[in-house]
Structures are given as structure tokens and as C-alpha cells.
Amino acid sequence: MNADTSERAGFASWTVVAAGAVRAGFGVVMALDAYLKWQPAFAEHYVGYLRNAALAQPRWLDAWFQGWLRLVESNPDFFISATRWIETLIAVGLLLGFARRFIYYGGAIFSLLIWSTAEGFSGPYTAGATNIGPALVYALVFVALAIFARLLGSTPYSVDYHLARRYPRWGSWVELAPPEVWRRPPAVIALRHQFAAVGAIAIALGLAVGTLRSAMNVPPPTPTNAAAAVTPLSLYNGLPVQQAHPARLPPLLGTGDSVGVTLIATDTTVEIANGVQYNAWTFNGTVPGPVLHVRQGQTVNVTFVNRGHMPHSIDFHAAEVAPSVAYRTIAVGETLQFSFLARTAGAFVYHCGTPPVLLHMGNGMYGVIIVDPATPLPPADVSYVLLESEWYTQHAGGTVMNGDYAKMLAGTPDEMVFNGEAFQYNDQPLTARTGQRVRWYVLNAGPNRTSAFHVIGSMFAAVYPDGDAAHALTGVSTYVIGPGQGVVLDTIMRESGDYPFVDHSMRAMTMGAVGTLRVGPAEGGG
Numbered sequence: 152m153n154a155d156t157s158e159r160a161g162f163a164s165w166t167v168v169a170a171g172a173v174r175a176g177f178g179v180v181m182a183l184d185a186y187l188k189w190q191p192a193f194a195e196h197y198v199g200y201l202r203n204a205a206l207a208q209p210r211w212l213d214a215w216f217q218g219w220l221r222l223v224e225s226n227p228d229f230f231i232s233a234t235r236w237i238e239t240l241i242a243v244g245l246l247l248g249f250a251r252r253f254i255y256y257g258g259a260i261f262s263l264l265i266w267s268t269a270e271g272f273s274g275p276y277t278a279g280a281t282n283i284g285p286a287l288v289y290a291l292v293f294v295a296l297a298i299f300a301r302l303l304g305s306t307p308y309s310v311d312y313h314l315a316r317r318y319p320r321w322g323s324w325v326e327l328a329p330p331e332v333w334r335r336p337p338a339v340i341a342l343r344h345q346f347a348a349v350g351a352i353a354i355a356l357g358l359a360v361g362t363l364r365s366a367m368n369v370p371p372p373t374p375t376n377a378a379a380a381v382t383p384l385s386l387y388n389g390l391p392v393q394q395a396h397p398a399r400l401p402p403l404l405g406t407g408d409s410v411g412v413t414l415i416a417t418d419t420t421v422e423i424a425n426g427v428q429y430n431a432w433t434f435n436g437t438v439p440g441p442v443l444h445v446r447q448g449q450t451v452n453v454t455f456v457n458r459g460h461m462p463h464s465i466d467f468h469a470a471e472v473a474p475s476v477a478y479r480t481i482a483v484g485e486t487l488q489f490s491f492l493a494r495t496a497g498a499f500v501y502h503c504g505t506p507p508v509l510l511h512m513g514n515g516m517y518g519v520i521i522v523d524p525a526t527p528l529p530p531a532d533v534s535y536v537l538l539e540s541e542w543y544t545q546h547a548g549g550t551v552m553n554g555d556y557a558k559m560l561a562g563t564p565d566e567m568v569f570n571g572e573a574f575q576y577n578d579q580p581l582t583a584r585t586g587q588r589v590r591w592y593v594l595n596a597g598p599n600r601t602s603a604f605h606v607i608g609s610m611f612a613a614v615y616p617d618g619d620a621a622h623a624l625t626g627v628s629t630y631v632i633g634p635g636q637g638v639v640l641d642t643i644m645r646e647s648g649d650y651p652f653v654d655h656s657m658r659a660m661t662m663g664a665v666g667t668l669r670v671g672p673a674e675g676g677g
């Protein structure tokens with residue numbers, strides 16, 4: 152053998168092996184595909200796939216889709232079974248190299264039918280789409296396999312080859328090359344080529360089988376799913392927050408019989424974890440909105456201005472007024488004025504009440520109004536206001552998040568926070584001294600979840616569910632606060648040290664609803 156023929160023999164050897172490997176590898180893919188077709192979910196939604204694909208097709212394709220729909224809907228069981236068996240036969244044919252001509256031509260036609268019906272020509276071709284339709288690619292692979300078989304003739308890696316040895320007629324049915332090509336003796340196959348091909352197929356098979364279970368649960372790679380997969384806590388930089396949202400109870404808005412307050416709806420970006428922002432809808436540019444502090448018996452004159460980008464409204468839980476008048480939705484640029492008498496003492500939320508309220512509150516439109524009782528509670532040394540709420544997010548880009556209404560509806564928050572930002576009072580602790588009466592005004596804006604407020608290492612000295620000292624509860628360690636509810640609680644720490652305050656739902660704590668009260672020694676004492 153001279154160098155030239157040995158080179159040619161080597162080339163023949165590896166092309167035969169490679170073509171066989173491609174066929175077998177594609178057989179594995181088709182086998183997985185067939186396996187999925189045998190799952191019950193395929194049968195349940197068979198007609199749905201076709202109806203879905205028929206949506207938004209151009210008019211000239213109406214007849215095509217309507218024709219298939221009529222055909223399939225008249226006997227769905229037949230088409231379900233046919234799809235399952237055709238894919239299974241194709242997979243077996245590819246793996247064994249059986250009836251290759253029929254498998255390749257049939258496979259290409261079948262794939263084109265799937266592509267042009269159930270896959271709806273593999274639309275939509277939107278920005279962010281990640282494939283142009285598997286079935287179209289399948290059709291091209293079948294064509295490529297047919298070309299290999301046409302050029303290379305038969306292959307010892309096929310049942311066809313061995314059948315044709317015994318029954319030449321079989322060869323004339325299933326071979327794609329002319330008889331003089333497929334009848335000639337097979338190329339001498341080098342062992343190293345065979346080992347390489349078998350190794351590659353084994354690895355592909357191992358990966359495919361190993362990942363099938365998990366791959367079946369991966370959400371489809373749509374832009375929406377990609378955005379929802381990024382959470383604020385995955386972007387959170389973990390560094391200490393430099394400036395926390397103020398938690399101290401501000402002074403009274405005024406001491407007269409009436410007080411005025413202006414609340415302006417604006418769209419702003421707010422920090423929801425260190426290094427992570429949210430495109431929020433706010434009252435006065437912060438989430439939560441400003442804490443309003445009034446006294447029982449005062450009249451509150453509200454001016455509400457809408458400088459957002461959509462209609463908004465405001466609803467005060469401290470008021471008893473006709474919501475159809477005072478809480479009505481106003482358009483962008485409009486101003487609404489109303490007054491209410493703060494008849495009832497306590498800690499109350501205010502929030503936007505424009506439908507869908509879930510979306511408006513989920514995007515940050517809430518705040519707190521504290522109404523001091525006419526008969527004062529025992530005097531507190533230091534008072535804090537904590538408004539718990541949830542963030543439901545999807546990635547907007549960079550370190551910025553948007554709201555995710557689907558998550559709001561599902562009630563699956565990405566963060567749960569006190570005063571808008573995760574973990575901020577761990578980095579900037581609230582402070583007190585031993586023996587001081589610390590008053591906590593704790594509220595839950597929701598929009599969905601119930602809070603279980605607890606200060607670790609302490610018992611509440613008093614809980615005022617209705618802001619009335621005459622009804623104070625004692626002996627309470629954890630207090631439940633539903634969405635829209637607020638409560639006043641006192642603690643008096645006996646020992647100095649750090650006291651974490653939490654939503655005792657451990658999930659909420661993990662998602663950011665935790666902070667620290669740092670208690671120092673009593674003034675002038677040890």
C-alpha cells in the first residue's frame with residue numbers, strides 16, 4: 152500500500168465512522184423527543200399546541216391551520232398515537248440504521264409538518280428568542296444524513312447493511328447511493344476512529360440521560376423567564392447600607408385642631424437592597440412614603456397630587472370617609488383635596504387604592520399615619536416606626552429591578568423588608584438603653600403576606616392592639632400583623648447588647664425582614 156492509498160483509506164474510515172456517529176447521536180435526540188411525546192402532558196395539550204400555533208398567523212395561512220385543526224380535532228387520539236409511534240420508529244431506525252431511506256425522507260417530511268403546524272413556523276421571532284424551531288433543524292439533519300448515505304454508500308454500522316448482504320433486494324429499497332456504491336466492499340475501519348466515535352456517543356448519551364429529569368423542569372428561555380430569574384438578593388452586594396431609611400417617629404405635624412399634609416405620587420428609583428434599585432411608584436419619592444404623625448381629634452387636611460405616569464389615589468386607614476369621594480382615582484396632573492377627623496388612635500397604613508391595587512401597592516405606594524391617643528400611653532423614651540412590605544421583582548437591567556405582577560399574584564416575593572430596604576437596620580441598628588421604654592409602631596403594608604413580629608431576647612412589655620392603654624396585652628412574645636394592619640408595642644430591655652427584631656416567618660427573615668436594636672447601658676449607670 153503506498154502513502155496515497157493509505158491516506159485515502161484513512162479518510163474513508165473516519166467519514167464512515169463519523170456519519171454513523173452523527174446518525175446514532177441524532178437517534179438519541181429523537182429517542183428523548185419520543186420519550187417526551189409519551190408523557191401524559193403531551194396528550195393533554197395536543198390540540199392546544201396547534202391552536203396556540205394558529206394564533207396570529209397571516210390570513211393566507213388560515214386554510215392551512217384551520218384544515219389541520221379540523222382534521223386533528225375530529226380524531227385527536229389518532230394523531231396523538233400517530234405522533235408517538237412515528238417519532239419512536241424514527242428513533243429506532245436512526246439508532247439501528249434500519250430502513251434508512253424511509254427514515255430520512257419520512258423524518259424530514261414529518262419534521263417539516265411539525266414545524267409548519269404545532270411549532271407555528273417556530274415563531275415568535277422576538278428579541279430574546281433563543282431558537283428558530285427545533286423541527287426545522289431536525290429536517291435539515293435528516294437531509295444531511297441522506298446526503299451522507301448517498302455519498303458514502305452503505306455502512307457496516309447499520310442493520311440495513313447486514314440485511315442487504317443476505318437480501319440484496321432490501322438494499323435496493325433502503326440504500327440511497329447507486330448500487331455500484333453501496334455494493335462495493337466497505338472501507339477498512341480503523342480502530343481509533345471507532346473508539347473516538349463510540350466514546351463521543353457514550354458521553355452524549357450519558358449527558359442526555361443524566362440531565363433529562365432536570366431539563367424537563369427548566370422554564371423555557373423566554374425574555375420574561377430570564378428577567379424573572381434574576382432576583383434582587385442575587386444582585387445584593389452584601390456591603391453595609393450607609394444610610395438607612397429613618398425609623399424614628401417624627402414629631403407631630405402640628406399641635407392645633409387641624410394639620411395639613413401634601414402627598415405627591417411620583418415615579419422614582421429606590422434602593423431595595425444595598426446596590427439594588429427598583430423602579431417604584433411612590434408617595435413623595437420614598438418607599439415607604441413619609442410617616443404622618445397626628446393626635447386623636449385633629450382634623451387632617453389632605454392634598455394629594457398626581458405627578459406619576461398613570462392614575463393614582465390615596466386611602467387612609469385612619470379615616471372614616473366615603474371612599475368613592477375621598478379615595479377616588481385622579482388622573483396624571485390632577486390634585487385632590489379632602490379632610491378627615493382622626494377619631495381613632497393607633498398605627499395605620501395609607502396606600503394607593505387604584506386598581507389593580509396589588510400592582511400599585513406592590514410597586515411601593517404605601518406609608519404610615521400614627522394617631523396618638525387623646526389619653527396618652529405610658530411615656531416612651533424612644534419610638535420607632537417599622538412598615539413591613541414585600542417586593543416582587545423582575546430584572547430591568549444592570550442592578551435595577553421592575554415589578555413582577557405574576558409574582559405579586561402568585562404571592563411569591565423576592566424580598567420582605569422593613570421600611571423598604573432589606574437588612575438595612577442590621578447595618579445601621581436602631582438604638583436604645585437598658586431600662587428605657589422603646590415603643591414600636593409596627594405595620595404591615597403587604598400587599599399579601601402576614602407578619603409575625605418578634606424581638607429576639609425580649610418579651611413585649613405591652614401590646615396595644617387598638618392604641619388604647621386600657622386594653623394593653625402583656626405576656627406576648629410574638630404578635631401577628633396582617634396586611635393593612637398596624638400595632639403599637641413596647642419593650643424594655645434589661646440587659647445591654649444587640650436584639651434582632653424579625654418577622655418570625657423564617658422565610659421573611661431570610662429575604663430581608665430583620666434588623667437590630669442595639670441596647671447600651673442606662674445613662675449614668677453601668
Ligand SMILES: [Cu+2]
Pocket residue numbers: 432462463464503504505511516
Ligand atoms: Cu397608584
